[in-house]
Ligand SMILES: Nc1ncnc2c1ncn2[C@@H]1O[C@H](COP(=O)(O)OP(=O)(O)OP(=O)(O)O)[C@@H](O)[C@H]1O
């Protein structure tokens with residue numbers, strides 16, 4: 026039976042600045058089950074990292090505001106209500122995050138081994154020597170050759186891919202139940218990217234870790250995600266299992282993302298953001314459907330009212346007014362196919 030590890034309910038995060046309120050995340054809800062990989066996919070600025078930071082309790086309030094009614098439950102416990110002690114156990118111990126820029130995330134003045142050992146000692150009682158020995162094993166586990174030597178080296182002595190492996194070793198130092206990987210491969214070249222994704226997948230399978238994989242790259246998602254959440258303009262516009270989303274997209278935005286490449290081949294790298302126009306300004310998001318400013322099927326109601334979510338088979342959902350029309354537009358076969 027599936028078991029929910031993380032439940033995000035009606036999460037809304039805004040930043041208050043001179044220009045006004047940037048509504049970065051606008052009532053987002055999704056779950057992550059034990060041992061599963063959920064991908065959050067979307068173009069730049071759609072709220073992926075803010076969602077990740079909220080889960081890690083890394084949002085500074087102020088200037089940000091986590092709106093009333095937002096809930097983040099980890100194994101049923103309310104993360105937004107954790108005190109400092111509980112937060113220290115949670116962060117790095119139960120939930121770990123890796124970022125795109127490993128060089129910025131690592132401490133340049135500390136050896137890789139010391140940084141891994143510090144994280145272990147932060148959460149587990151053991152001697153420094155034991156922690157260092159474990160650091161060597163972790164470097165070995167993430168595929169760094171000659172870990173006994175490498176453990177004594179500083180971040181700048183590692184290549185980009187190897188540095189990301191060090192970050193993964195730090196993240197796995199305390200055997201987290203949830204790993205959040207925020208665009209972990211964006212800065213790396215293609216071959217190294219797939220090696221890092223394979224490594225995360227392997228660790229996820231071996232250790233039963235749940236993973237939230239944040240990316241704007243559909244190629245990355247195809248190989249690793251069980252389920253995909255498509256975000257646009259601070260909202261979730263579609264969600265479903267990986268196969269359904271790739272082969273039977275229901276939302277015009279997802280469809281456009283998939284159409285943006287000449288051929289849908291799950292082994293091909295497909296980069297998003299080749300859709301005409303830009304996402305709306307979150308200082309002043311559209312009143313109706315967030316995609317209305319770019320959608321070729323946009324109707325009058327789309328500009329006026331937010332579309333409700335429509336459910337399809339297999340927990341597949343999309344929010345679009347097209348599913349409320351009697352007749353699907355002739356040029357939108359994905360809507361016809363998706364009728365329930
Ligand atoms: N510290 C901040 N102060 C003000 N606005 C912010 C801050 N952090 C994020 N935002 C705004 O929130 C929105 C969502 O940002 P977020 O970083 O979550 O996007 P993203 O989906 O991760 O994009 P990317 O793919 O570029 O990383 C953006 O409009 C961004 O400008």
Ligand code: SF4
Pocket residue numbers: 276277278314315316317318320321322323324327332344345346347
């Ligand atoms: S609700 Fe309207 S604007 Fe939004 S995706 Fe559907 S058709 Fe396009």
Ligand SMILES: [Mg+2]
Pocket residue numbers: 073074075207
């Ligand atoms: Mg981001």
